[in-house]
Amino acid sequence: xxxxxxxxxxxxxxxxxxxxxxxxxxxxxxxxxxxxxxxxxxxxxxxxxxxxxxxxxxxxxxxxxxxxxxxxxxxxxxxxxxxxxxxxxxxxxxxxxxxxxxxxxxxxxxxxxxxxxxxxxxxxxxxxxxxxxxxxxxxxxxxxxxxxxxxxxxxxxxxxxxxxxxxxxxxxxxxxxxxxxxxxxxxxxxxxxxxxxxxxxxxxxxxxxxxxxxxxxxxxxxxxxxxxxxxxxxxxxxxxxxxxxxxxxxxxxxxxxxxxxxxxxxxxxxxxxxxxxxxxxxxxxxxxxxxxxxxxxxxxxxxxxxxxxxxxxxxxxxxxxxxxxxxxxxxxxxxxxxxxxxxxxxxxxxxxxxxxxxxxxxxxxxxxxxxxxxxxxxxxxxxxxxxxxxxxxxxxxxxxxxxxxxxxxxxxxxxxxxxxxxxxxxxxx
Numbered sequence: 008x009x010x011x012x013x014x015x016x017x018x019x020x021x022x023x024x025x026x027x028x029x030x031x032x033x034x035x036x037x038x039x040x041x042x043x044x045x046x047x048x049x050x051x052x053x054x055x056x057x058x059x060x061x062x063x064x065x066x067x068x069x070x071x072x073x074x075x076x077x078x079x080x081x082x083x084x085x086x087x088x089x090x091x092x093x094x095x096x097x098x099x100x101x102x103x104x105x106x107x108x109x110x111x112x113x114x115x116x117x118x119x120x121x122x123x124x125x126x127x128x129x130x131x132x133x134x135x136x137x138x139x140x141x142x143x144x145x146x147x148x149x150x151x152x153x154x155x156x157x158x159x160x161x162x163x164x165x166x167x168x169x170x171x172x173x174x175x176x177x178x179x180x181x182x183x184x185x186x187x188x189x190x191x192x193x194x195x196x197x198x199x200x201x202x203x204x205x206x207x208x209x210x211x212x213x214x215x216x217x218x219x220x221x222x223x224x225x226x227x228x229x230x231x232x233x234x235x236x237x238x239x240x241x242x243x244x245x246x247x248x249x250x251x252x253x254x255x256x257x258x259x260x261x262x263x264x265x266x267x268x269x270x271x272x273x274x275x276x277x278x279x280x281x282x283x284x285x286x287x288x289x290x291x292x293x294x295x296x297x298x299x300x301x302x303x304x305x306x307x308x309x310x311x312x313x314x315x316x317x318x319x320x321x322x323x324x325x326x327x328x329x330x331x332x333x334x335x336x337x338x339x340x341x342x343x344x345x346x347x348x349x350x351x352x353x354x355x356x357x358x359x360x361x362x363x364x365x366x367x368x369x370x371x372x373x374x375x376x377x378x379x380x381x382x383x384x385x386x387x388x389x390x391x392x393x394x395x396x397x398x399x400x401x402x403x404x405x406x407x408x409x410x411x412x413x414x415x416x417x418x419x420x421x422x423x424x425x426x427x428x429x430x431x432x433x434x435x436x
Contacts, residue, residue: 031224052087060089103127239285255268299351415428
């Protein structure tokens with residue numbers, strides 16, 4: 008019994024030690040800052056507080072993002088019940104524009120060697136340059152905002168202001184030397200080791216980070232957030248919009264097909280969601296819609312390619328104007344524009360060719376389809392009589408005498424009468 012008791016004690020020791028081990032949560036933000044990213048960060052900060060994590064680590068690599076999403080992320084960091092560390096990693100990564108502001112708002116800001124931070128000058132996401140007064144307001148607001156963040160975290164205020172006003176960017180070594188960041192760490196383990204024993208003020212109380220032997224758990228975006236984040240990509244939003252328009256057009260053209268309408272409706276709604284997170288020029292949307300209309304008109308009214316060319320030009324111009332932003336990650340890529348416009352043009356060109364071919368083909372049904380058909384004279388045609396055609400008897404007339412039993416060929420249909428002539432095959436046997 009004593010042996011069994013000792014074994015149970017020894018088995019419980021690792022469990023007790025594991026339960027008491029500090030926990031560190033890790034979230035990864037790689038890509039533009041958008042509402043999905045801000046919400047992902049906010050949810051994990053709240054969850055870290057509920058779990059009692061010692062630290063939430065944000066591994067960051069971003070070219071920037073939307074101002075509204077950046078401010079939501081900063082507010083979530085300031086309200087976080089647990090200390091927040093931002094690590095610009097891996098080597099070659101950056102915390103530019105909105106990413107620099109989020110990094111400065113963290114309790115601890117670290118960078119891997121070979122990374123950079125800064126270039127936080129605000130830009131007009133609509134692509135249109137504001138007037139001087141409005142531009143000064145935007146710049147002063149952004150400068151005051153980053154200055155307040157840097158002052159709150161005890162960082163270099165002057166350099167933070169210059170990141171906004173002069174768009175300066177600093178490598179990791181210069182950022183550490185000029186007190187923009189707290190430390191340089193090569194990887195996650197190195198960072199946690201260097202944070203050990205550091206003091207942080209949370210909830211009005213100063214606490215010391217104890218991270219030795221911490222359990223590190225990564226929390227990736229859920230499937231829903233990953234889908235929404237992917238949709239927020241300008242290229243994906245653009246393709247979804249076109250799929251939506253084309254799908255609804257085919258459904259309205261062929262009621263009852265169902266599948267094109269379902270795909271088109273879903274795609275169009277998803278593109279509307281993406282447009283909420285992207286700078287959209289509605290003139291660009293109008294030009295794209297006009298391009299689709301011109302392609303459709305080419306099917307209905309054959310213009311020998313003029314309407315199709317107009318549609319292609321309209322689509323290209325609309326695509327270029329759709330997301331007018333100085334930031335490359337908020338613009339459509341040329342490869343997507345060219346591929347999409349060419350695919351749409353080729354598709355409608357094939358449809359137009361099929362329509363033209365169908366119009367030029369000889370009718371095979373109805374009265375028009377009887378012209379050129381061959382039958383047999385049931386009576387003498389002098390010049391009128393009866394002929395047997397397609398198993399039916401018709402009244403017919405001929406400009407030349409035709410005797411009973413001879414093959415005839417239809418030249419013209421006049422109501423219920425046929426105009427015929429002798430067929431080249433001669434008399435029916």
